[in-house]
Amino acid sequence: MKPFKSLLFLIVVFAILVLISWQIPKGGIPIYKNYKIKFPALSGFFANNNIKYADISEIIKKTELSTDTLQKNDSLLIDSLNVDSIVKVVQPLEFPDSDKTALFPFFKNVQKNDGLIRVLHYGDSQIEGDRITGFLRNRFQGRFGGRGAGLISLVEVNNISGAVDIENTGDWKRYTLFGKIDKNIKHNKYGILLSFSRFAPVYNDSLPNDTVIYEASVNINKSGSAYGNCFKFNEIKLLYANNRKPVMVELYDGDKLLGFETLLSGTEFKISTFKINNTNQKLTLKFLGKDSPDLYGIAFDSEKGLAFDNIPLRGSSGTDFTRNNLTLLKEMYEKLNVKLLIYEFGVNVVPNIQEDYTFYENWVYSQLSALKRIHPDMGIIVIGISDMSQKTENGFESYPNIEKIRDAQKKAAFRANCAFWDFYKAMGGKNSMPSWVNAAPPMAAKDFTHLSPRGARIVSEMLYNAIISEYNNFKIKYNKTAL
Numbered sequence: 001m002k003p004f005k006s007l008l009f010l011i012v013v014f015a016i017l018v019l020i021s022w023q024i025p026k027g028g029i030p031i032y033k034n035y036k037i038k039f040p041a042l043s044g045f046f047a048n049n050n051i052k053y054a055d056i057s058e059i060i061k062k063t064e065l066s067t068d069t070l071q072k073n074d075s076l077l078i079d080s081l082n083v084d085s086i087v088k089v090v091q092p093l094e095f096p097d098s099d100k101t102a103l104f105p106f107f108k109n110v111q112k113n114d115g116l117i118r119v120l121h122y123g124d125s126q127i128e129g130d131r132i133t134g135f136l137r138n139r140f141q142g143r144f145g146g147r148g149a150g151l152i153s154l155v156e157v158n159n160i161s162g163a164v165d166i167e168n169t170g171d172w173k174r175y176t177l178f179g180k181i182d183k184n185i186k187h188n189k190y191g192i193l194l195s196f197s198r199f200a201p202v203y204n205d206s207l208p209n210d211t212v213i214y215e216a217s218v219n220i221n222k223s224g225s226a227y228g229n230c231f232k233f234n235e236i237k238l239l240y241a242n243n244r245k246p247v248m249v250e251l252y253d254g255d256k257l258l259g260f261e262t263l264l265s266g267t268e269f270k271i272s273t274f275k276i277n278n279t280n281q282k283l284t285l286k287f288l289g290k291d292s293p294d295l296y297g298i299a300f301d302s303e304k305g306l307a308f309d310n311i312p313l314r315g316s317s318g319t320d321f322t323r324n325n326l327t328l329l330k331e332m333y334e335k336l337n338v339k340l341l342i343y344e345f346g347v348n349v350v351p352n353i354q355e356d357y358t359f360y361e362n363w364v365y366s367q368l369s370a371l372k373r374i375h376p377d378m379g380i381i382v383i384g385i386s387d388m389s390q391k392t393e394n395g396f397e398s399y400p401n402i403e404k405i406r407d408a409q410k411k412a413a414f415r416a417n418c419a420f421w422d423f424y425k426a427m428g429g430k431n432s433m434p435s436w437v438n439a440a441p442p443m444a445a446k447d448f449t450h451l452s453p454r455g456a457r458i459v460s461e462m463l464y465n466a467i468i469s470e471y472n473n474f475k476i477k478y479n480k481t482a483l
Helices: 003-023 057-072 080-084 100-112 125-130 133-144 326-335 358-374 402-415 423-427 433-437 453-477
Strands: 029-032 035-037 116-123 150-152 164-169 173-176 195-198 214-222 235-241 247-253 256-263 270-275 282-289 294-301 305-312 338-344 379-383 389-392 395-398 419-421
Touching: 057 453, 100 338, 100 379, 100 453, 116 125, 116 133, 125 133, 125 305, 133 305, 133 453, 235 256, 235 282, 256 270, 294 305, 326 338, 326 358, 338 358, 358 379, 358 402, 379 402, 389 433, 395 433, 402 419, 402 423, 419 453, 423 453
Parallel strands: 116 305, 116 338, 150 305, 338 379, 379 419
Antiparallel strands: 029 035, 150 294, 164 214, 173 195, 195 294, 214 282, 235 270, 235 294, 247 256, 247 282, 389 395
C-alpha cells in the first residue's frame, strides 16, 4: 500500500472512532444487568488529569503513632487506660438531634463490669479476616477486660483466616441467609451469624437414617495474624438447635480429652459450654451421632469483660436481618447478653447507581428498627460507607453515589435512634481512596475498595477513639472520673 493510501486509511479509521466516541454516552450503553458497552471519550486522550486526591497526612499523623505503640504491646493491659485519657478524635460519633443517650445502656453495662458483655460487629467483605474487628476487640478487651476471639462459624468463611484458624474434617456444609440460599432449607432460623453449619444432610420430612453414624471434627488453632489475646479463653460455647438425634461432642487438647457433652435432640435453641484453662495450644472438637444439629457458631470467651464478634456477610447490603427468624434472634441476643451492635455495610450497594436512595434509607431503617425492637437494651452504631473508586478517563475517582448512600445510612440511623460514624469522612472524603491505596505502606488494596491491614488498624483506632471519647463524656456527665 502506498504511503498516501496508508495515511488516508488511518484518517478514515480515526474519523470512524471519533464518530463512535460522540455517539456513545459517557456512562456507556447498558446491555445486560450491570454490563455496559463503553468507549473512551475523545477528551480523555487530550485532557490533563486534574483530579485532586484527598490529603490524608493529618489522619495518618494523628492515628499512626498510637497504633504503632499498641502493636508493640498487644495485650494493652499496661497502658490502655493512659492511652484512653488522651484520645485524639479524628471523626466523632454523631447522634440524632445531638442526643447522645443512644449508647448509654452499653456504657452503663461496661461500667458495671458484671459478667460477660457481648458486642456484635456485622459487616460486608470490608471486615472479612477480622479486619477492623480484631483491633477493636483488642482495644476494648484491654480497656474493659475479657479475652478470646468471640463467636465464629464452625466452618471457615471463604477460606479466610480470622481470629482463630479453623480446619474441618467430615462432610461439613455452611448454609447462609445471604447470597445464594440452599433450597433444601425450609425454615428461616439462621441465627446470630445469619448462617449455620451441619455435618449431616438436611432431613425435612423424613427421619434420619438410623443405620448411618456421622463423624466430623473441627480443629482449632491459634491464628498467626490475630492478636495473642484471641487464643486466651476459658470457655468454649456451642450454639445449636434442630437436631433430631442426640450427638456426642468431645473436646481434646492434642490427644488429651478435656471434656465431653451430649447435644440433646430437640428443636429449641441451646448452648453447651466447655470450661477449660487458657494454656491450650491446639484444640479439637469431635462430633459423633446419627444426625447433625444446626450449629449456629462456636464462641471462645472469658467469664467476664467483653466478647467481640466478627461477623462478615460477604455480598450482603445489610438488608437480610428481617428475613431471619426474629424470635430466635431475640433469644440468642438475650442469652448471650448482647449490649452493642456495630452495623457496617454499603460497598455492595455502590455498583447499582441510582439518582435517589430513599429506598435504601428505608431498607436500612427497617433492619435497624427491627433489631432495636427485639432487643431494646442494645446500642447500635451504624458505620457509614467508606470511599470507593472507579476507573474513569481521568484516573481513579470516587463513585458518584457514595455521598448519597452515606446520607441515606445516616438518615436511617437517626430515624432508628442509633449512633452514626462517618467512615467516608474519616478517610478524607471525596477521592480519598486513591490516597490510601498509594500510601507507603499502602492503607488500602488495589481494588480501591478494601482496606489493607495497616488501613484497617488506622480506621479501627479512629473508631475506637470516637467511642471511648463518648464513654469518657458519659462518665463525666454522671459525676464519674473519666479514665
